[in-house]
Amino acid sequence: MGRTGQGPQAGKNALWVLAGHAVVLGVCIAGIFTQSDTVPDGQCEGPGSSCPPSPRGSAFLALIFFGAPALTISLVVCLVTVAIVAAVRDGPTAGTNIRARHIGSR
Numbered sequence: 001m002g003r004t005g006q007g008p009q010a011g012k013n014a015l016w017v018l019a020g021h022a023v024v025l026g027v028c029i030a031g032i033f034t035q036s037d038t039v040p041d042g043q044c045e046g047p048g049s050s051c052p053p054s055p056r057g058s059a060f061l062a063l064i065f066f067g068a069p070a071l072t073i074s075l076v077v078c079l080v081t082v083a084i085v086a087a088v089r090d091g092p093t094a095g096t097n098i099r100a101r102h103i104g105s106r
Helices: 007-033 055-093 098-104
Strands: none
Touching (some): 007 055
């Protein structure tokens, strides 16, 4: 028979995964704000020259195009893993009403 009482533990594990990903996102956003918002001198001079984005703009673009998709995929994989582990650990009786099983066995 499957172990009971594991359901809340799976929820706590999912919250820890979500909190860990939120911390990583917070560190990335804080890293963006530590970058300079100005372009170094000499990079926007001359006719026909295009200005590159500032270091802060480059970091923001990297977060949007690379960091956010990677973090989203990582979050989904981790949450699916937590759900699979919880389902395997709880066994086929997961999600059944524990009280109803005890009442029926009397």
